[in-house]
Amino acid sequence: MESAQESPSTRKSARESLSERAYRDLKAQILENRLSVGRQYMEQEIAERLDMSRTPTREALIRLANEGLVEIRPRHGMRIKPISRDDMREIYEVLTSLESQAAALAARRSLSKAEIDAMRRAVADMDAALKDDDLESWAEADERFHRLLVEYSDNRRLIALVGTFIDQSHRVRMITLRMRPRPTDSNQDHRAVVEAIARGDADEARRVHRTHREKSGRMLIDLLATHGMTEI
Amino acid sequence: MESAQESPSTRKSARESLSERAYRDLKAQILENRLSVGRQYMEQEIAERLDMSRTPTREALIRLANEGLVEIRPRHGMRIKPISRDDMREIYEVLTSLESQAAALAARRSLSKAEIDAMRRAVADMDAALKDDDLESWAEADERFHRLLVEYSDNRRLIALVGTFIDQSHRVRMITLRMRPRPTDSNQDHRAVVEAIARGDADEARRVHRTHREKSGRMLIDLLATHGMTEI
DNA sequence: GAATAAGTTAACGTATACAATAATTCTCGC
DNA sequence: GCGAGAATTATTGTATACGTTAACTTATTC
Numbered sequence: 386m387e388s389a390q391e392s393p394s395t396r397k398s399a400r401e402s403l404s405e406r407a408y409r410d411l412k413a414q415i416l417e418n419r420l421s422v423g424r425q426y427m428e429q430e431i432a433e434r435l436d437m438s439r440t441p442t443r444e445a446l447i448r449l450a451n452e453g454l455v456e457i458r459p460r461h462g463m464r465i466k467p468i469s470r471d472d473m474r475e476i477y478e479v480l481t482s483l484e485s486q487a488a489a490l491a492a493r494r495s496l497s498k499a500e501i502d503a504m505r506r507a508v509a510d511m512d513a514a515l516k517d518d519d520l521e522s523w524a525e526a527d528e529r530f531h532r533l534l535v536e537y538s539d540n541r542r543l544i545a546l547v548g549t550f551i552d553q554s555h556r557v558r559m560i561t562l563r564m565r566p567r568p569t570d571s572n573q574d575h576r577a578v579v580e581a582i583a584r585g586d587a588d589e590a591r592r593v594h595r596t597h598r599e600k601s602g603r604m605l606i607d608l609l610a611t612h613g614m615t616e617i
Numbered sequence: 618m619e620s621a622q623e624s625p626s627t628r629k630s631a632r633e634s635l636s637e638r639a640y641r642d643l644k645a646q647i648l649e650n651r652l653s654v655g656r657q658y659m660e661q662e663i664a665e666r667l668d669m670s671r672t673p674t675r676e677a678l679i680r681l682a683n684e685g686l687v688e689i690r691p692r693h694g695m696r697i698k699p700i701s702r703d704d705m706r707e708i709y710e711v712l713t714s715l716e717s718q719a720a721a722l723a724a725r726r727s728l729s730k731a732e733i734d735a736m737r738r739a740v741a742d743m744d745a746a747l748k749d750d751d752l753e754s755w756a757e758a759d760e761r762f763h764r765l766l767v768e769y770s771d772n773r774r775l776i777a778l779v780g781t782f783i784d785q786s787h788r789v790r791m792i793t794l795r796m797r798p799r800p801t802d803s804n805q806d807h808r809a810v811v812e813a814i815a816r817g818d819a820d821e822a823r824r825v826h827r828t829h830r831e832k833s834g835r836m837l838i839d840l841l842a843t844h845g846m847t848e849i
Numbered sequence: 850g851a852a853t854a855a856g857t858t859a860a861c862g863t864a865t866a867c868a869a870t871a872a873t874t875c876t877c878g879c
Numbered sequence: 880g881c882g883a884g885a886a887t888t889a890t891t892g893t894a895t896a897c898g899t900t901a902a903c904t905t906a907t908t909c
Binding site: 661692693694 | 859860861
Binding site: 429440443444447448451452454473474476478479481482483485486490538540542543547550 | 676715
């Protein structure tokens, strides 16, 4: 897959359809929280915002609805789906399951030194970021770690699914990033996962990662509860 | 015109859109293997087959493509996605993960007597079907068992996902149904899962169900291999 | 006969037209 | 002021029109 990334305004983007662009732009706007959650947007409105007709807009909306980011309500337009505490529970239950499976699969394959090193580097970067109290960097490295782990599963469906649910919960994670306690033992967990994978110990990798995700999921949901946030 | 008749009790006020009907009809045709796998169907052709214009047809195709049942190839029409051995590996890895999580979640909730009984009945029906050498009935009860298990997870996302992957592999399962050895110890496994859930033993339920799915996944893939089937 | 260029076809992507109808506003009797 | 029903509006769902361009065909050259 060639990534011909040009400035979209000047360069008539080679072969990307409007429908595709609508999907990517809209998704980006949602993830960056540039659209008000809960508010209704008419198809026409979205289409104008994207500077195209309703047809490709609708096609993008269908895809986004399938991914659970958006809800299409027949006579009321679409709205960004707010994430409730219960949604977060569901999302984390699914992520826990899929990612711990990914850890086991990664352990079963014998990863190259380079692949293991990439994960170790992510963990090291998290340590460093934590030492500097740089939450931004920590979040970046954390995301990188999880992405690598899942990629090493060698299962395209698994990779796509995890991506979908990471996206669904993205907003919540960003918002709660500054409310949560310093993720010290999170790093501990990650290290244990990497080492289990390096040893090829699938059961241990799965177990440790599951425990890790269960813990962080519970923490996040408690956080929402104590701050009285019911929908984000 | 077609009569949108429901059972009188479940009156649905909103009429079903063509787009929705296209999705359901097409999906049904795919699952029932009424469309040739691999062949190209032009949008126009599908639209005529469904007796509507291209617009709702396209919308249905987008959804089916998202679910992985169909592939849209820009100038060549759509085609039913053939399932390779590698696809089956991926699908079963995902299903194994999600369903065993469902088993654990079901065990953690305390299911009602009625719910446990429904699962026990499914297992009993499988036993009976096996005794009668009635593969049809066995498959029905097996599917019912898995569906119940997942439903009891109380996680809508999990339920939807499992449905998607069951659908993706539906054709393969139907075709291999008569090639596989009699699923004797499959029933054994199911019973163990139910009893673990009934006891509220989440870890055991998860473990047993994972082992079960791994076993049946491996069996299915070996079956495809020994019969030299590379794509279905 | 192979390679290349020119010409043709047709499938798609997108815009637009339009009818159906849910939602909203208005009217009017009480 | 309130509710029922009529009238109006707005938004969607669907059909259709149409330009673009990938894919295919034919012509031309060596």
